[in-house]
Amino acid sequence: MTETAASVIIASRHRPRDLLKCLKALEFQHHRNFEVVVVSDPSGCAAIKDSTFSGRVKLIPFDEPNISRARNTGLERAAADIVAFIDDDAIAEPTWLIRLIAPFEDQTVLGTTGYARGRNGISYRWTGEYIQPNGDVVPRNPAAPERYVHGADPVLMAIGMNCAFRASALSKVGGYDPNFHYGLDDADLSMRLAELEGATILVPLAQVQHISGPNETRSTAQVPTSMIEHGASFGWWSKKYDRSLDEFYAIAKKLWRDSIDPRLVRGDLEPKSARQLAEGFAEGFKIGQSRTRIEHRLEPAQAPFLRYSEKLKPxxxxxxxxxxxxxxxxxxxxxxxxxxxxxxxxxxxxxxxxxxxxxxxxxxxxxxxxxxxxxxxxxxxxxxxxxxxxxxxxxxxxxxxxxx
Known part of the structure; x- marks a missing residue:
């Protein structure tokens, strides 16, 4: 039986070392029939060109701090009917891809998502969530796969660091919304995917380890350095889904309680820095509210499928x-x-x-x-x-x- 072809898409920015480790781990996937599409800033492109991965991945230069545009760019280069996403600071377990794409044997399945362990590689960081209309989420933690039928069940979040979709379904909904530069991009896509007839599956054993490396919003120690883009995403979500400010404030307080308060208690953040983060979040919210809808149409891939490795199963x-x-x-x-x-x-x-x-x-x-x-x-x-x-x-x- 021929293995299902899959395209694995990685959007990378300012983390070339993490990107190379992510690519190295993918060499040990039990599922072998896949290509890798890397959308990266100049540092990641240079690292790949100087490595053994040169010529083995589809490498697309992209130097804009917008995760949605980056992922859409990768989608337009992906040749397979099934597309999977993993973050550049994530490490896939050897059985990750084979388990993540197995549910697509059922033609009614449009998306899948799996679990993520945290920085210590043992504790779980994410075990599934379904989305409420106001953008808040309800955690899940099933031992076996769960099926969420679109239109009948709550909307299952397909988390961006560990998910897969039918390319045809993403084409119908226009891919990721470019107005979500950072945060809520995956929640929004999940909401729109759920408008199509079909189902999304939560697959507990399709696992990655998410290192949560530094980026333009957090330090290496996971301390927030800017909340502007978080605020902008919440602002655009509030406008796009016509949510009330009361709902927004409730979610903002929860975000603050989970992300900022513990770091103030531990001394990771000074009160002055916390105030600056709050001001940045409020500024970002206004920016998000000022954004207008962008109609995005995914262009079909022109480049042929580029198999990542010709080696046999490890x-x-x-x-x-x-x-x-x-x-x-x-x-x-x-x-x-x-x-x-x-x-x-x-x-x-x-x-x-x-x-x-x-x-x-x-x-x-x-x-x-x-x-x-x-x-x-x-x-x-x-x-x-x-x-x-x-x-x-x-x-x-x-x-x-x-x-x-």
């Missing part, structure tokens, strides 16, 4: 365990296995109760570090006595769900 997960003081030797073994097209996870452990974290190494392998007796799950006790072999076995079983 070998199943190989765990390389050991103590942290032997880390360099463990890493070298992992590099050698990765070059042989093997999915590798280094288990770098210490005889402590340190919490665990997972990350992807730029040389092509995953790493899990922490204490033999430490937590790798919220339900774990702070300390649990076990041997290195027992701990490695337990973690390997947990990883096998997304890295078989």
């Amino acid at each position: 070998n199943n997960l190989k765990v390389v365990p050991g103590y942290v003081w032997n880390r360099q030797d463990l890493y070298q073994r992992a590099r050698d296995l990765a070059r042989q097209n093997t999915v590798v996870t280094v288990m770098s452990m210490s005889p402590t109760s340190l919490f665990h974290r997972r990350f992807f190494h730029e040389d092509g392998f995953w790493v899990q570090s922490g204490g033999i007796y430490g937590k790798s799950d919220r339900k774990d006790p702070l300390f649990k006595w076990q041997t290195l072999a027992e701990r490695v076995q337990r973690e390997a079983v947990a990883l096998s769900v997304t890295r078989p």
